[in-house]
Amino acid sequence: MVTDGSTKQRVRPEWLQQYELVGKIGEGTYGLVYLARSKHPSHRGMKIAIKKFKQSKEGDGVSPTAIREIMLLRECIHENIVKLVNVHINHGDMSLYLAFDYAEHDLYEIIRHHREKLSFPINQYTVKSLLWQILNGLNYLHSNWIIHRDLKPSNILVMGEGDEQGVVKIGDFGLARIYQAPLKPLCDNGVVVTIWYRAPELLLGVKHYTTAVDMWAVGCIFAELLTLKPLFQGVEDKSTPNPFQLDQLDKIFKVLGHPTLEKWPTLANLPHWQSNRLLIQSRKYDNSGLCSIVQLPPKSAAFDLLSRMLEYDPAKRITAAQALEHEYFRTDPVPGRNALIPGQPGEKVVSYPARPVDGFTDFDGVSAPAPSQLPPSSNSMSGSAGQVHQSINMGMQQQRVQNPSMGAALSANPQGSMHAMNASSMFVQRANTGGIQQQQSQPQPQPQQGGRRKDQSGGNPNYQHYQPPNKSRRM
Numbered sequence: 001m002v003t004d005g006s007t008k009q010r011v012r013p014e015w016l017q018q019y020e021l022v023g024k025i026g027e028g029t030y031g032l033v034y035l036a037r038s039k040h041p042s043h044r045g046m047k048i049a050i051k052k053f054k055q056s057k058e059g060d061g062v063s064p065t066a067i068r069e070i071m072l073l074r075e076c077i078h079e080n081i082v083k084l085v086n087v088h089i090n091h092g093d094m095s096l097y098l099a100f101d102y103a104e105h106d107l108y109e110i111i112r113h114h115r116e117k118l119s120f121p122i123n124q125y126t127v128k129s130l131l132w133q134i135l136n137g138l139n140y141l142h143s144n145w146i147i148h149r150d151l152k153p154s155n156i157l158v159m160g161e162g163d164e165q166g167v168v169k170i171g172d173f174g175l176a177r178i179y180q181a182p183l184k185p186l187c188d189n190g191v192v193v194t195i196w197y198r199a200p201e202l203l204l205g206v207k208h209y210t211t212a213v214d215m216w217a218v219g220c221i222f223a224e225l226l227t228l229k230p231l232f233q234g235v236e237d238k239s240t241p242n243p244f245q246l247d248q249l250d251k252i253f254k255v256l257g258h259p260t261l262e263k264w265p266t267l268a269n270l271p272h273w274q275s276n277r278l279l280i281q282s283r284k285y286d287n288s289g290l291c292s293i294v295q296l297p298p299k300s301a302a303f304d305l306l307s308r309m310l311e312y313d314p315a316k317r318i319t320a321a322q323a324l325e326h327e328y329f330r331t332d333p334v335p336g337r338n339a340l341i342p343g344q345p346g347e348k349v350v351s352y353p354a355r356p357v358d359g360f361t362d363f364d365g366v367s368a369p370a371p372s373q374l375p376p377s378s379n380s381m382s383g384s385a386g387q388v389h390q391s392i393n394m395g396m397q398q399q400r401v402q403n404p405s406m407g408a409a410l411s412a413n414p415q416g417s418m419h420a421m422n423a424s425s426m427f428v429q430r431a432n433t434g435g436i437q438q439q440q441s442q443p444q445p446q447p448q449q450g451g452r453r454k455d456q457s458g459g460n461p462n463y464q465h466y467q468p469p470n471k472s473r474r475m
């Protein structure tokens, strides 16, 4: 127990005492992300990202989305997939906390840094290494029947200083699911891929997702790495629950031309193609052409790979496994493990900024007073979490208060319901999960080392006003 000097007592969950909470680093659809440091003697000071999931709307505890994320993540062990190190549940409000290895960067920030602060593009070696590692992680997921479904730059994490510097980690599996029944209709889930990275078959109402939706998103990310600008920036029409998003399709068709039945025979079966064909076909485009946008020679390996990722017909779209074998990765500069170093001697080293941390927002997303205003013994975040714990579900609460451990590890049974495990086993140890075997993909990127240099300032006025869709990304 911790008292904050007021009449209200705050309970400090035991699991939270393993960490020194530093502050909030981001916010997504499903909750807030915090930076913390481990206090454990063997890895004291190690940075951890803690994702707190919002309660489900029904207020009935941990949401199915969160359960899916845990089940998937606990099984996913691969160098290019973000590592889940710990799982906690606060029984007071059934809020869920997932602790991940912390990644200092993500592609959203890296691209933004080049666009807004630097006067040069991302070097070729870095682009290639980032892309190779995204594909390597994705190939692992797809080989294990997992579709990510929400790939976008902010979900592609890149490790900062340390042994894994410059290594890509695919993050945010909140929307992914195992598709053991690949043809199971997913209408009940709604449309899930963020609109700019959304594949055309989804926009036209396809009933069954395939791994090809991820490859489309990777194509969009590849183009964005080259140009520093989202390739298809459609405006989402939020007034409709159906997946048909005309403006997004419009942006795609403007660049790639109209899809045809010749190129995409199953187009005719898509519900929103049938109902909107005349409207779509009445629009005329003087196609700007993909190669002029990305400024790649049409015969280059890079352009060939990009076009195959942006193939209209999902059945013809290149797979992650095929993409890893593409000529693009065999030609100089070959990809490496540390993506954040120059490919060639003499090329500029870029120092990407650390994530901004909002140290005054507590675990409830509520702004706390500055530390100077707090009594010496209080910890604003842990205290606050305890407060939530105390205020909800008193029956369970009283039982829990007597239990020295306020958190508990989670296990999810095959029916998807959760139960708390013995508090003494509250650390979910990946080593014990018997996770999915890592698939070997080749060629393995060659490890490369290198230092960094402070960034070069200089804005690119063309992209000053670029904003991500729906919400601001940070804080």
Ligand SMILES: Nc1ncnc2c1ncn2[C@@H]1O[C@H](COP(=O)(O)OP(=O)(O)OP(=O)(O)O)[C@@H](O)[C@H]1O
Pocket (backbone or CB within 6 Å): 025, 026, 027, 028, 029, 030, 031, 032, 033, 049, 051, 082, 100, 101, 102, 103, 104, 105, 106, 150, 154, 155, 157, 171, 172, 174, 473
């Ligand atoms: N392991 C991590 N280490 C460091 N930062 C992370 C980590 N995981 C997520 N983040 C960052 O936290 C922010 C919010 O992430 P989150 O996954 O909750 O939302 P999102 O991907 O931005 O959006 P959405 O959840 O709506 O898809 C992002 O900037 C993301 O890069």
